[in-house]
Amino acid sequence: MRRTFQIAGMGLSGLLVNWGRTILTMLGIVIGVAAVVLLASLGNGIQKSISGQINDLGPNLITISPGTSGEQDGGDNGPFGAAAASTLTPEDARLVAGLPGVAAASSNVSTVAPVGQRTVSFSGVDPSYDEVRAVGLTAGRFVEGRGEIVLSQADARRLLDSGPDEAVGKTLSVGTPPEEVPERDPEQGSAQGPEQLPEQLPEGVPERLREQVSERLPQDAAPEQAQEPTQEPASEPVRKYEVVGVVEASEVEFGPPVPESSYMSTADALEIAGVETVGQIVVQAERAGAVDWAVDGIGREVRAAHDGARDFSVITQRELLSTFTEITDQLKIFLAGIAGISLLVGGIGVMNIMLVSVAERTREIGVRKALGATNADVLFQFLLEAVLLSLIGGVIGVAVGIAGSAVLPEILTDLPPAVVTANEVALAFGVSALIGVVFGVLPAYRSARLQPVEALRRE
Amino acid sequence: MKVIEARELTKVYGRGEGRVEALAGVSLDVEPGEWVSVVGPSGSGKSTLMNLLGLLDRPTSGNYALDGREVSGLRGGDLARARRELIGFVFQSYNLLPRQSARKNVELPLVYAGTRGAERRKRALAALEQVELSDRAGHRPPELSGGQKQRVAIARALVSRPAMLLADEPTGNLDTKSGEGILDLFGELNATGVTLIVVTHDPEVARRGDRIVDIRDGLVFADERSRGLEVGE
Numbered sequence A: 001m002r003r004t005f006q007i008a009g010m011g012l013s014g015l016l017v018n019w020g021r022t023i024l025t026m027l028g029i030v031i032g033v034a035a036v037v038l039l040a041s042l043g044n045g046i047q048k049s050i051s052g053q054i055n056d057l058g059p060n061l062i063t064i065s066p067g068t069s070g071e072q073d074g075g076d077n078g079p080f081g082a083a084a085a086s087t088l089t090p091e092d093a094r095l096v097a098g099l100p101g102v103a104a105a106s107s108n109v110s111t112v113a114p115v116g117q118r119t120v121s122f123s124g125v126d127p128s129y130d131e132v133r134a135v136g137l138t139a140g141r142f143v144e145g146r147g148e149i150v151l152s153q154a155d156a157r158r159l160l161d162s163g164p165d166e167a168v169g170k171t172l173s174v175g176t177p178p179e180e181v182p183e184r185d186p187e188q189g190s191a192q193g194p195e196q197l198p199e200q201l202p203e204g205v206p207e208r209l210r211e212q213v214s215e216r217l218p219q220d221a222a223p224e225q226a227q228e229p230t231q232e233p234a235s236e237p238v239r240k241y242e243v244v245g246v247v248e249a250s251e252v253e254f255g256p257p258v259p260e261s262s263y264m265s266t267a268d269a270l271e272i273a274g275v276e277t278v279g280q281i282v283v284q285a286e287r288a289g290a291v292d293w294a295v296d297g298i299g300r301e302v303r304a305a306h307d308g309a310r311d312f313s314v315i316t317q318r319e320l321l322s323t324f325t326e327i328t329d330q331l332k333i334f335l336a337g338i339a340g341i342s343l344l345v346g347g348i349g350v351m352n353i354m355l356v357s358v359a360e361r362t363r364e365i366g367v368r369k370a371l372g373a374t375n376a377d378v379l380f381q382f383l384l385e386a387v388l389l390s391l392i393g394g395v396i397g398v399a400v401g402i403a404g405s406a407v408l409p410e411i412l413t414d415l416p417p418a419v420v421t422a423n424e425v426a427l428a429f430g431v432s433a434l435i436g437v438v439f440g441v442l443p444a445y446r447s448a449r450l451q452p453v454e455a456l457r458r459e
Numbered sequence B: 001m002k003v004i005e006a007r008e009l010t011k012v013y014g015r016g017e018g019r020v021e022a023l024a025g026v027s028l029d030v031e032p033g034e035w036v037s038v039v040g041p042s043g044s045g046k047s048t049l050m051n052l053l054g055l056l057d058r059p060t061s062g063n064y065a066l067d068g069r070e071v072s073g074l075r076g077g078d079l080a081r082a083r084r085e086l087i088g089f090v091f092q093s094y095n096l097l098p099r100q101s102a103r104k105n106v107e108l109p110l111v112y113a114g115t116r117g118a119e120r121r122k123r124a125l126a127a128l129e130q131v132e133l134s135d136r137a138g139h140r141p142p143e144l145s146g147g148q149k150q151r152v153a154i155a156r157a158l159v160s161r162p163a164m165l166l167a168d169e170p171t172g173n174l175d176t177k178s179g180e181g182i183l184d185l186f187g188e189l190n191a192t193g194v195t196l197i198v199v200t201h202d203p204e205v206a207r208r209g210d211r212i213v214d215i216r217d218g219l220v221f222a223d224e225r226s227r228g229l230e231v232g233e
């Protein structure tokens, strides 16, 4: 017992005296553990961010898209199948909204409209869209009728150069003015602007604002017209829209782009786009259990409304989710592979440094044995050293790995925040410690079994 | 009782083509307090014999008693204990731990004997004083001269007060003056009763011993009293 104690003390002082070798060995373990923790945590973060975004869509969401695809003909096109010319109309949306099991339904028309010198993407939706997709607003309210728009934060900044709160209540001219407008001189324009469109501006918009907006109109809108030949000026009269709300900044950090949209009413969007059909109808079922029921109703009733033509497809969020799950599952395997490889590489690094540092101590083992150390004494000393190095190196490695997981996504902003899990930390630590101890002791064991002369003969 | 009683020790290295019979049957008795010089041509088996006597290697056959106790069959803890309690071994190449101070090097055998720190330090310093190196106790081997290193190694061999000191060419790496110092030290130790077995190539060094054992081709070729010879001539 006392011998053990003396040998332990000597082993520890040996680690301090040979600090160069100690630090080098520990560094190998630190790097191995830190790399594994870092990679695993980054991988977790990516996966969590993707599945989080999918789940954010909500489990009760049903999407009606034009064209046939999905369940009916075997899903060749997948949930994102190429849509034929749309056959869905706002009336379909109203029909669906009244079906049993459906909480809310809204059309969704995407359009692009010039606003001043800029081009803005709008989603034309019904007021009920907010119920279906829970659009978060930082200021104001959602679109409730024609002549109203809700801007994304980015658009509010771009168009009005203002924060969310100041943007609400402002008026914007959306659409391209008729040909004549740019030819008018500014004085005339300013006088005629308000006259021309009085009914499109909601009550209560201050006169001053109306003038401001219309003053900019002729000059600003002219270049837009030339740049956007696809849009028909005739069907796009300039209208004044009141900004009634601003969308909350998206918290999406990574993954498939979910662009922040600006919103207007379905009717306005149809008018600007010059079409009569909507791109999509989004439906919120009353509850998860009502999804299948609602899907049946939608299939039946919309088909009937379309004179029996199954010219649309109904996709539930669950189906969409399962597609994404396949992707994230593959990602998971891929990331697990990377973590596994880094564990292997880290482990080999630890093994190597241990093998080298112990192998060059064969002579020392010979000296110790010649002076009266037993094999057990030698093994005990090397075990103690390996355990200590592995533990301290492992703890530092975990700390470095966690710190790196916190810092790296800050530097590389495209990365989602890393998610450090106890399992992976324990695995990285455990595997490195085990390898460190095994390969710290194994060569020592081989050397200790030699006769002292043989150990002393080694260089 | 004899310090060493070796009977028909043989040592064979390798087998087949590479087989070398380094010792072909050496018997040797050493009385307490004797100083035995071992001489012989290179490759004759001197080091092999010393390693067997110092329990650093196993004989292929033969028997060996130390202080009247049969040690050729010892293993594990008993063997380690015999090494640290009965034998002090001095190597030609010192074999000090390079990163440890002289004192720590001298303490090593006591660590394995389980001696407590304070006692260990005291005895190590005493041993260093015996080899006149008290002022170098804190120095590490690379900071010492060859002669000083060999003195540290001798202090380490003496610190557990063994029955005998085995030295394989202890002055082989040293200049004449340093070598003289080591031999004087051996003389003093021998005068206090320490049994010495010293391998050397140098006839001058060999004559310091009471007895010269000449090894040739793994056998004892001659074994005679050196002082008696000198006196006789």
Ligand SMILES: Nc1ncnc2c1ncn2[C@@H]1O[C@H](COP(=O)(O)OP(=O)(O)OP(=O)(O)O)[C@@H](O)[C@H]1O
Pocket (backbone or CB within 6 Å): B013, B014, B020, B021, B022, B040, B041, B042, B043, B044, B045, B046, B047, B048, B049
């Ligand atoms: N580990 C070994 N493996 C094989 N042969 C060995 C080994 N050690 C020694 N020998 C052989 O045994 C014989 C005796 O060697 P030893 O070292 O005992 O000689 P020595 O008398 O000490 O020589 P020197 O005076 O040169 O030191 C030599 O022929 C040598 O080649």
Ligand SMILES: [Mg+2]
Pocket (backbone or CB within 6 Å): B046, B047, B048, B168
């Ligand atoms: Mg030799």
